[in-house]
Amino acid sequence: MDQSSWLFVLLLRQIALSAFQDLMYHFINENKTWDEAQTFCRKFYTDLATVKNMKELKELERLTEPDGGTDGGTDGGTDVWIGLHQTSDNPKDRNRKWLWSQPEVQFNEAEAEAEWGEGQPNDGGGAQNCVAFHDNNKCKIHCIISKQISCSTESSSSTVMIQERRTWLKAQQFCREHHTDLMSGLDQQRQFQDKYPTRPLNSNYWIGLSRDTWAWSDRSNSSFRNWNSDVNPLNNKCSALRAQGRWESDDCDLKKPFICHGGEFLKIHKTLVRISLSSAVDLNPHDSSVLKQLEDHFRANNLHVKLSWKRGKDGKVFQKQDQV
Structure with a gap:
């Protein structure tokens, strides 16, 4: 019996296409100064990336991996601008x-x-x-x-x-x-x-x-810092994310890729999708692996989604459809 004679209906009645509840990040693989990157992020998204905790830092690391974002991430050694910048070069500034x-x-x-x-x-x-x-x-x-x-x-x-x-x-x-x-x-x-x-x-x-005296570009009050322990963060006024999630201060006029946060995808969407798949075998024993492949596909396109199946009364995801 050929493959086309088997048809299964993939029911995604409660597939949630939703942004992170915290911040949605976008890796921009274009070299810009820190000020140019800030202008770009504010025009097309919300602002340069703010990091509030280690979980969000791990997401930034993932985006900058060679296969992390839609533009392929960095080459593994390139640092990227984030939204932390120094408001004073006086280490004794009264506004610390x-x-x-x-x-x-x-x-x-x-x-x-x-x-x-x-x-x-x-x-x-x-x-x-x-x-x-x-x-x-x-x-x-x-x-x-x-x-x-x-x-x-x-x-x-x-x-x-x-x-x-x-x-x-x-x-x-x-x-x-x-x-x-x-x-x-x-x-x-x-x-x-x-x-x-x-x-x-x-x-x-x-x-x-x-x-x-460091502050986030979007004026948020996050106290999270993750400086490289071998450098002095006071040396320059703009912060960059480097290997293993460590931050270093750098010359703001250098051109680097950067990470934005926010934008239209920050809203939470819920979409119900009904998809038909043809297969020569019963896909139900493999429903978890199929779901993972779909999630990996969305992530590869820089879309952060939470997927779930809508199961039938028999507990199965895929329902055999009468041969057309």
């Missing part, structure tokens, strides 16, 4: 903003006021933009000094003390790779105090509090 490393934890100025050690905060000896926990108080220290680390975890213990000394950026990278993040927020800080009531005298532990 305090940020917790965990983006879901908001900095509360009133709560933090009572936690500073005597004479803190100050910029003695130069800009002090990273914070360490010292004798139950917070004190500002130069970010490039190596200190012990306090990480947050997903376990019930919540925090963990790491004796190994690292700079603040390397400490943040270590905590994100091996635990969850640097300790962030007063709740975690108090739990750390309860868990480690006795610590070596004059010991300092990095916590996830820092301040900077």
Whole structure:
């Protein structure tokens, strides 16, 4: 019996073509300066990409892989512009903003006021933009000094003390790779105090509090940062995404590909689709693999969709149709 004599009806009665609830990203494989990229994104989408958490960062990484976007992504070594830019080149700028490393934890100025050690905060000896926990108080220290680390975890213990000394950026990278993040927020800080009531005298532990003059192009207040721990983000005014999701500051006049967010696809659409397929075999045992192939096809065309089958009363996706 030839293939055309078998006809199956693919019912997608509840196929949801929907954008991410957070941000929809678009990789643009055209070389532009940061300002030109910003203008392009605001004209055709919403703005240059904002990143709010590690999940969104992973999506940006996927888009820039060689086969990630509709334009084929980058060659694996090319960096791309994102929407973070520096509003001042003065490391002691009075408008620096305090940020917790965990983006879901908001900095509360009133709560933090009572936690500073005597004479803190100050910029003695130069800009002090990273914070360490010292004798139950917070004190500002130069970010490039190596200190012990306090990480947050997903376990019930919540925090963990790491004796190994690292700079603040390397400490943040270590905590994100091996635990969850640097300790962030007063709740975690108090739990750390309860868990480690006795610590070596004059010991300092990095916590996830820092301040900077960086801002997102769309004026959102995301505190998420993922700087390359081997560079100084103050060197230049525009940020670029590089290998392994790390960020570096670069000359804004350099031309690079870039990532936009938003645009018309940000709206949520639901579409019901009925499709007929011809096959020489029963496709029902393979319905999950067929669904995956469809999703891969949409993703290859830079469309982020959630697909689901509408099953018949017999629980099957594909229904045999009378021979035409």
